[in-house]
Amino acid sequence: MVLHMKEVCLKREGQWILENINWQVEKGEHWVLYGLNGAGKRWQISFAEYALFILFSD
Secondary structure, three states, X not given: OOXXXXXXXXXXXXXXXXXXXXXXXXXXXXXXXXXXXOOOHHHHHHHHHHHHHHHHOO
């Protein structure tokens, strides 16, 4: 497993951007996130990037 997120929530300026997101990525998988503008796609990717940075940084 490369990434595992369980029940991730993010609230910004009083509005839920992500709510109870569960996402697991296995090695070799390819993913596409799609949705309306403002649906939280970029926030989800940013959160995953941050988690991986912490995991693999010194």
